[in-house]
Amino acid sequence: MISDSITNASATAAPSARDFGKKKRTNRTAKLKQSKLGLRREQWLSQVAMVNKGGKEEMDANRKPGSEKSDQRDRPVVNLDGHQRGEEDDNNSGANRHESFMESLSNSPNSILSGMNSIPNFSSSSSSGSGGSCSGNITEEEDADDDGCLDDWEAIADALAADDEKHEKENPPEFSEEHEHENIQQSACESDVAVSRKQKSNQAWRPDDELRPQGLPNLGKQRSSPVMNFHYSSVAVPSSCPICYEDLDLTDSNFLPCPCGFRLCLFCHKTICDGDGRCPGCRKPYERNTVKVETSVQGGGLTIRLARSSSMFCRS
Amino acid sequence: MQTSRARLFKEYKEVQREKVADPDIQLVCDDTNIFKWTALIKGPSETPYEGGVFQLAFAVPEPYPLQPPQVRFLTKIFHPNVHFKTGEICLDILKNAWSPAWTLQSVCRAIIALMAHPEPDSPLNCDSGNLLRSGDVRGFNSMARMYTRLAAMPKKG
Numbered sequence: 001m002i003s004d005s006i007t008n009a010s011a012t013a014a015p016s017a018r019d020f021g022k023k024k025r026t027n028r029t030a031k032l033k034q035s036k037l038g039l040r041r042e043q044w045l046s047q048v049a050m051v052n053k054g055g056k057e058e059m060d061a062n063r064k065p066g067s068e069k070s071d072q073r074d075r076p077v078v079n080l081d082g083h084q085r086g087e088e089d090d091n092n093s094g095a096n097r098h099e100s101f102m103e104s105l106s107n108s109p110n111s112i113l114s115g116m117n118s119i120p121n122f123s124s125s126s127s128s129g130s131g132g133s134c135s136g137n138i139t140e141e142e143d144a145d146d147d148g149c150l151d152d153w154e155a156i157a158d159a160l161a162a163d164d165e166k167h168e169k170e171n172p173p174e175f176s177e178e179h180e181h182e183n184i185q186q187s188a189c190e191s192d193v194a195v196s197r198k199q200k201s202n203q204a205w206r207p208d209d210e211l212r213p214q215g216l217p218n219l220g221k222q223r224s225s226p227v228m229n230f231h232y233s234s235v236a237v238p239s240s241c242p243i244c245y246e247d248l249d250l251t252d253s254n255f256l257p258c259p260c261g262f263r264l265c266l267f268c269h270k271t272i273c274d275g276d277g278r279c280p281g282c283r284k285p286y287e288r289n290t291v292k293v294e295t296s297v298q299g300g301g302l303t304i305r306l307a308r309s310s311s312m313f314c315r316s
Numbered sequence: 317m318q319t320s321r322a323r324l325f326k327e328y329k330e331v332q333r334e335k336v337a338d339p340d341i342q343l344v345c346d347d348t349n350i351f352k353w354t355a356l357i358k359g360p361s362e363t364p365y366e367g368g369v370f371q372l373a374f375a376v377p378e379p380y381p382l383q384p385p386q387v388r389f390l391t392k393i394f395h396p397n398v399h400f401k402t403g404e405i406c407l408d409i410l411k412n413a414w415s416p417a418w419t420l421q422s423v424c425r426a427i428i429a430l431m432a433h434p435e436p437d438s439p440l441n442c443d444s445g446n447l448l449r450s451g452d453v454r455g456f457n458s459m460a461r462m463y464t465r466l467a468a469m470p471k472k473g
Contacts, residue, residue: 243381243416244319245326262417271319272416275382280417 241265243272243280257286320380324350327419334421341424351376354390355424359468360432364460365393368468372427373403374420384414387423392467394460396436396445405430406440 240247241264252265262281264272269286272278278285328350331343339358346352353374359365371390377383387410389403397406409418409426418426439445447456 244323246322267319268416271382278415280415283413283415 238263241268243268258282258284260284320376320378321350323381324376327421330419331421338421338425340428341421343420343424351378351380353385353420355420357424357428359464360428363432364457365395365431365464365468368464370431370468372424374423376420381416381418384410384418385420385423386410387427392463393431394441394444394456394463395431396434396439396441396448397430399440400443404440406438 238248241252242262243264244267246265246267248263248265253263255266255269256263257269258279258281260279260282262279264280272280273286276285324345328345331345340360341358342356344354344356346354353376355372355374357370357372359368359370369391370393373388373390375386377385387405387407389398389405391403392400393403394400398404399406405427407426407430409415410423434444434448436445436448444456444459447453447459
């Protein structure tokens with residue numbers, strides 16, 4: 001999985017690197033900052049993965065306790081992550097989007113944002129590698145949060161540019177050494193920028209090379225598992241009825257008879273209502289009113305019909 | 317009638333598919349009657365039943381899964397919640413706490429859990445229950461181990 005994430009990251013980053021090739025001079029500093037941010041994130045990720053088993057929010061809070069801007073900083077990163085994944089149905093369309101994004105930003109003085117751009121690259125590719133089938137759901141969820149934040153990009157970019165001045169001084173010495181090295185290497189093989197970028201992403205792991213391979217999968221699990229659980233409990237619909245094992249059709253899968261979220265087909269619900277009338281999931285008696293309310297809350301012609309039919313079941 | 321048969325057939329296929337998943341449970345359907353099942357379960361480790369293999373008989377009623385299957389031990393076992401002579405099991409999920417979402421496989425798991433955590437306050441085997449209730453864990457363990465060796469282990473030599 002780790003190698004997957006590397007190749008993904010370099011694949012998505014490659015077009016943007018080509019774009020850099022046109023304006024190497026002007027964007028040298030931007031690249032530096034980008035790699036710095038990438039490094040810092042990598043180190044922070046592995047630290048968190050080793051030390052802190054907590055959730056993502058905790059990690060965000062830990063990231064930069066010193067600066068006030070860190071919250072503002074982190075939030076757009078996360079949202080951008082979700083946003084890009086939304087566009088990123090496959091690698092090509094995602095790459096195109098990166099390119100246009102970069103072009104529009106590279107002219108502006110706030111080219112630090114291109115550095116920010118690399119962070120979502122890493123996180124989105126790694127988590128889509130590990131998250132697997134649930135990535136679509138994540139996208140929906142995070143897209144909903146996006147709308148407010150993305151309007152404010154210009155202001156955030158300004159704030160970040162100002163913020164980065166501070167960060168440069170705060171950088172620990174071992175990082176600056178690392179950057180020197182990278183800088184030399186970049187100038188050595190400027191003709192093939194994509195290759196140097198690939199090496200650079202390998203180098204970003206060097207400070208804690210031994211920790212990194214362990215840390216990445218752990219993090220992937222951390223990130224994906226709460227989301228998976230969340231969707232399993234509330235959204236995911238089993239493909240077959242857990243009582244009769246018959247496949248759930250469209251009507252059945254929209255039928256939510258109990259607040260505990262246990263789903264079953266209408267036939268089994270009827271037979272249970274005729275009998276002891278308790279939900280197989282939580283063993284609490286089905287509340288007949290709740291059935292109607294639950295279904296009508298969901299709205300739509302289909303579910304209204306459902307409400308009627310289920311009330312008929314209960315009367316019989 | 318039709319639902320229980322269909323469901324049992326699906327469970328049978330599930331059991332065949334996940335045979336390796338749970339090595340402690342071996343669930344077999346009767347060749348001629350899908351409503352009769354037998355199961356072999358391994359005694360849980362760190363209990364006096366460790367090392368024993370216990371045979372269970374399932375009799376599935378017609379309204380299954382709305383009604384629980386009737387399960388009893390065919391192998392003799394010294395356990396507070398199992399009748400020593402008939403093998404009847406006192407387990408809430410086999411009585412009023414049954415849920416149609418349970419399967420024969422999950423019933424087996426529940427029985428293994430019951431073997432590891434006996435409940436001496438609702439005993440079917442009063443001798444066993446009294447030993448535990450009076451705090452004579454050592455006495456209970458040695459009795460249970462003895463019967464495990466006698467009844468649930470392959471004879472040696």
